[in-house]
Amino acid sequence: MKILKVSEQVSIKRSIESGTTEQVAIVKGILQEIRTRGDEALREYTERFDRVNLSSFSVTEGEIETAYQKVNEGFVSIVREAAENIRSFHEKQLRPSWMTTEENGTILGQKITALDSVGVYVPGGTAAYPSSVLMNVIPAKVAGVKRIVMVSPPDSEGDLPPAVLVAAKEAGVEEIYKVGGAQAIAALAYGTESIASVDKITGPGNIFVALAKREVFGDVDIDMIAGPSEIAILADETARADEIAADLLSQAEHDPRACSVLVTPSMRLAEEVAQEVEKQLAVLPRKEIAARSIADYGAIYVAADIVEAVETVNQLAPEHLEVMTENAMELLGQIRHAGAIFIGRYSSEPVGDYFAGPNHVLPTNGTARFSSPLNVDDFQKKSSVIVYSQKALRENAAKIAEFARMEGLEAHARAVEIRLENDNK
Incomplete structure (x- = not known):
């Protein structure tokens, strides 16, 4: 497994399969x-x-x-x-769903409806x-x-x-x-x-x-167009090389295009993990798939310190992120981009795949920068509710009409003004 300095290009992105x-x-x-x-x-x-x-x-x-x-x-x-x-x-x-009532009698809200x-x-x-x-x-x-x-x-x-x-x-x-x-x-x-x-x-x-x-x-x-699976592990010298290797291979066996990455400030750990990956790979039932994945998309990035390591992880924005460091929970607030975050050595990624409860349908290929795991919101839609009062319309009709005319939409302006005209008859 190749060992690289963080100063070199770091990425989990693979070419998007747009099809032939x-x-x-x-x-x-x-x-x-x-x-x-x-x-x-x-x-x-x-x-x-x-x-x-x-x-x-x-x-x-x-x-x-x-x-x-x-x-x-x-x-x-x-x-x-x-x-x-x-x-x-x-x-x-x-x-x-929620509603709020303003002093002028206007009711505004949001209605949540299942698909x-x-x-x-x-x-x-x-x-x-x-x-x-x-x-x-x-x-x-x-x-x-x-x-x-x-x-x-x-x-x-x-x-x-x-x-x-x-x-x-x-x-x-x-x-x-x-x-x-x-x-x-x-x-x-x-x-x-x-x-x-x-x-x-x-x-x-x-x-x-x-x-x-x-x-x-x-x-x-x-939901999304999901790419091959990926894992990034953030670890320091307190982590066990054999456990990290096992977790890297747990993603590599998915697909030849799966991506498995370790980010660490410890060169000693990097070298031990590289050796352990080769050792465990030799006896893995799906070793041909995993070996291709590790060779083509696996990497160990060595950072100058834990601060640079955390920033590297944020740059990667991985689907799965494991944090195996001393006082790992203290780093949670610094992690901005990851689909699912697994804290501590007992939170191996398969725990989330099958049993813990959070969803395992996660953003891939760096899209965790702006995407979320599959969740309840994905199966609901939101409708705005607007109940404008007579008082509110009188207070704001001129402003609304002016806004509409600024956009060249005269009928919009008249749709508001006609109500006031009718009230004054």
């Missing part, structure tokens, strides 16, 4: 076909890409019951406890992601969304992973469809005979899913 011309064309074609031919096109794409011909896309109660039989009771118990932790955390994010419907995309392929189900569905439930639709690509037998179905049931999803890829995003955005459209789409996916989400944005809302 061919990929974009394929996605646009799929979206148009689903939009115009509905279920017929959805069935054709499912057969082509997922190698299964489905008579129905819906997951039945019988399939969910079978899923419970295929997982052990211990797993169900863990999912329920994790779901409760996630629910409890997100309930604290709820904000009420009517949300679609959650859960990736398929060789792995199952029940944690992704919980992290996307539960905040929507807490926000008050009434209709939550889950889509996920089926295997060649036409099934979804049992763990995913169990997580969906525990989270309260009542509408699940066996469709994936860009065609699933199109169905959620535009609707088909089987799947009614939604107002917002969340959840990660491959490049075709990401491109489809980008294309449908505007017709529906989306």
